[in-house]
Structure formats: C-alpha cells, structure tokens
Amino acid sequence: MAVTEPAPAAVSAAQTAAHEGAHEGILRRQSARESSARTYARALPIVPVRARGLTIEGADGQRYLDCLSGAGTLALGHNHPVVLEAIRKVLDSGAPLHVLDLATPVKDAFTTELFRTLPRGLADRARIQFCGPAGTDAVEAALKLVRTATGRDGMLAFTGAYHGMTAGALEVSGGASDVRVARLPYPQDYRCPFGIGGADGAELAARWTESLLDDTKSGVPQPAGMILEPVQGEGGVIPAPDDWLRRMRAITVARSIPLIVDEVQTGVGRTGAFWAVEHSGVVPDVMVLSKAIGGSLPLAVVIYRDDLDVWPPGAHAGTFRGNQLAMAAGTATLAYVRENRLAERAGVLGARMLTQLRSLAAEHPCIGDVRGRGLMIGVELVDPAADEPGPAVADRPGPAVADRPEPSGSAGHLALDRSRRPLPPAPELASAVQRECLRRGLIVELGGRHSSVVRLLPPLTITDEQAAAILDRLADAISAAARPHHG
Numbered sequence: 001m002a003v004t005e006p007a008p009a010a011v012s013a014a015q016t017a018a019h020e021g022a023h024e025g026i027l028r029r030q031s032a033r034e035s036s037a038r039t040y041a042r043a044l045p046i047v048p049v050r051a052r053g054l055t056i057e058g059a060d061g062q063r064y065l066d067c068l069s070g071a072g073t074l075a076l077g078h079n080h081p082v083v084l085e086a087i088r089k090v091l092d093s094g095a096p097l098h099v100l101d102l103a104t105p106v107k108d109a110f111t112t113e114l115f116r117t118l119p120r121g122l123a124d125r126a127r128i129q130f131c132g133p134a135g136t137d138a139v140e141a142a143l144k145l146v147r148t149a150t151g152r153d154g155m156l157a158f159t160g161a162y163h164g165m166t167a168g169a170l171e172v173s174g175g176a177s178d179v180r181v182a183r184l185p186y187p188q189d190y191r192c193p194f195g196i197g198g199a200d201g202a203e204l205a206a207r208w209t210e211s212l213l214d215d216t217k218s219g220v221p222q223p224a225g226m227i228l229e230p231v232q233g234e235g236g237v238i239p240a241p242d243d244w245l246r247r248m249r250a251i252t253v254a255r256s257i258p259l260i261v262d263e264v265q266t267g268v269g270r271t272g273a274f275w276a277v278e279h280s281g282v283v284p285d286v287m288v289l290s291k292a293i294g295g296s297l298p299l300a301v302v303i304y305r306d307d308l309d310v311w312p313p314g315a316h317a318g319t320f321r322g323n324q325l326a327m328a329a330g331t332a333t334l335a336y337v338r339e340n341r342l343a344e345r346a347g348v349l350g351a352r353m354l355t356q357l358r359s360l361a362a363e364h365p366c367i368g369d370v371r372g373r374g375l376m377i378g379v380e381l382v383d384p385a386a387d388e389p390g391p392a393v394a395d396r397p398g399p400a401v402a403d404r405p406e407p408s409g410s411a412g413h414l415a416l417d418r419s420r421r422p423l424p425p426a427p428e429l430a431s432a433v434q435r436e437c438l439r440r441g442l443i444v445e446l447g448g449r450h451s452s453v454v455r456l457l458p459p460l461t462i463t464d465e466q467a468a469a470i471l472d473r474l475a476d477a478i479s480a481a482a483r484p485h486h487g
C-alpha cells in the first residue's frame, strides 16, 4: 500500500557544494523578489526539487518528511504512481487541456467516481458545480447558491472558522466581523468558551445557536445558511463532537436553513471516514470540496441537493473550471483511497499517533493539548511557566455554571471542571519547534488562533515506520525547543 521511497542518490562533495550554492541563491532571489505576503516560504526555507510519498528532497540535497502535504492536499503523498499515470494518460491521449466547463470523458469519469463516494442521502440527489480552482472559490459559490435558493442574505458561521481568502469566504472566517454574518461558538474542550469543555460545553454552544435563532430580538435575522468545518483545521485542529454536529443538523432542518459543510481539508479519508460528516451520519445540503479531490492539482467543486439548483446560468462562472489533468489525478486519488480503504487506515493510525502524543504530553508541561481526528493532528504548545492561567469563564463574577439551577433538557446538570483551565498559548515556542523539526528533516505546519498549534497532516499512505519516525523527530524537536524555556 505504501509507496517505496526513492533510494538516496550518491552525491560527491563537489555536487554537494554546487547544490548548496543553488539552494542559497534561489532562496536569496525569492526573498528579494517575492511579496512580503508570502507565507509557508518564511518558516520553511527549503527548495524542493524532488518528492515521492512522504519525502521531499531539497536543492541542498537534504531530505525531509513532509507532514504539511500541500496544506492537507496530498492524500497519497507526492507523485504517487497512480496519480502520475493518470496525468500521463491524459497528456498522451491528445485530449484538450483547456475546455472551460464543457463535457469531456475525463470530467465524466471524475464526476462518476466522486458521486460514488458521497454520503448516502446526498449522492442520489446531488448536483455538482465546477468552480475556479481554489477552495475559496467553491466557498463563494456555496454562499451564492444558498442565498439565491433562500432569497435571504445572512449567514451563520463559527468562531475559529477558516474558509478562504476571497471576500465572502473571509466574511465567514473567524478573523472577520461583518453584520451579514452571525458568529456562533464552535465547541472546543481545551479553550472552551464556557469553561467546561466536553459534551456539556458543546451542549451550551448548541443552545446559544438555538436561542439566537429563536429569539426575535437577537439581532440575527433568518439566515440563508450555516457554514461549518467538521474539524477546524486552520483554527487549531478542533474536531466537532458528533452529537453537536447532529444538533446543528437538527437545528437547521427545523428552521429550513441550508447546512453547508466545508470539507476542503477534512475530505477524502483524512479524518478516518471518506467524508468527515460520515462520523456523525449528518447529511449536509451543500458540501464544499477541494484540496485532495484534485490529486495534488488545483480543483474545487460544490456538491448540493438538486432542489437548491435554482441559480441562473452563469451565476458562478470562471475561466479555469475544467482542469483535465486535475480531474484525472483526482479520479485516480479518489479511487485509490476508496479501493485501499485508506480512510480506515487513517483512523487507526491517527488514533495510535494521538495516544503516543498524549504520552509525550505527560512528559512535557509545554504541551497543553493533543487533539485531532484521523491523520489531522494538532499539538498545542503553551507556557507552563505562566504565573496563573487566566480565570476560567465560570470563575469570573456571577454564578458559576455549576451553581445555576439545573437546566431542563437532555444535557442535565452542567458541572464545571475547574481543573481544565488552559495555559496561555506559546506561539514563539511553536515556531521554535517548527524550526527544530526542520533541522531534523521534518516539515510541520503551525495553526490555531495564536499560531501555537503544531499540525501534522501526513499522507494517508504512510507506513507504521514512517509514523514512528515522524513522532521521534517531533519529540526530539519539542525537547530541544523547550529547553531554553525551562531555563
């Protein structure tokens, strides 16, 4: 199942010197010419020249285990043989590479394979809109779709959300503030806004959502839709509890609000199910898909139930909606993940890695939390030397949750766990861990509200040995980075 990594090439001292020269020159020219808005390139000063599976080789001859995977795009790792073969087949066939949104056999095969994977309940009545090549464009399309179908304007979105960088996607992301978007609490254990975490914290988050919608003076008009990620990725790897997701589905169904699930990052087996909504059994009205569906090339689509399909021709157009190479690479990837049950593999391996990371957390007070689902894993770094953690919500003036009368409803008594107070985030330590990882040949991403969460998004094809190597290097990097912080 796992791809064989290339054998290290024999390199002479002269070649090494030449490599290093090329590597430094390219990096120097990049920093002189490219925008100050560049991102990954700042924290990862490497020059990839070859890659296969989990491994990237730099122009300096160094090899790295790539747990960034194109920001979660590479379900099969770099240059998987089935992906390369699919791309070559299109190139050799003489098929046109640019066809706008016209029908082609390549597109037909992609849509057939994609529809085959969709959650039951949506698959039978699904429509697909091919969008411009980025996830953010598919988010824009989804927002436009539900606004047109409902004739309403407002959106419900969540704290910590990330949906992209274009105007509409930014509006529904956590960093924005806009009157058209009502912001709702996304449940989380470690930094629970209600100070209790767990099922009770999620229950309070759901009740807040319900009360905003049902209170005629809440200031939130009946919205056109609700958009959420089943696991917040950029927000710091925060998996939504299945019960909470089912509550969101019930709340939106009862009020005729279309539910848009953004599976741009969670899709194609990443979380241990082919689509992350399958964990809860929730069937959304709209799904936004990108990243892994293009098998490492740019592709984004919106999938939605046919009764929402009332927008007019040209409602969401774009020149680059027919990338034949991406569709072929995507078909091969979707089929490979399905046939080799890679979602299941991601679930099993991810659970094991989480257990190992939790043991590591027991040795390192600077690890505040370890969380994730499948092979979407986050390690939150905190400052254990901080005097006293900030007061938990219920410790502030006013009655603590536990002192209030028992609420009616399924959650029963909501007890406050005062031991669960989070320590302050440690973004500088997280950066140091990322640097130490790179020195040890491991590429990791940082994320979360304070950029203090080390993120692992390895390919779903990694072997047990590769998983162990990743964790060894990470553990070593954390020890090295934490040392100066402990004096």
Ligand code: PMP
Pocket (backbone or CB within 6 Å): 071, 133, 134, 135, 136, 137, 139, 162, 163, 164, 165, 229, 233, 234, 262, 263, 264, 265, 290, 291
């Ligand atoms: N939605 C989610 C959940 C994402 O993680 C991302 C990208 N990280 C996007 C949307 C935006 O995708 P893109 O960067 O391709 O526009």
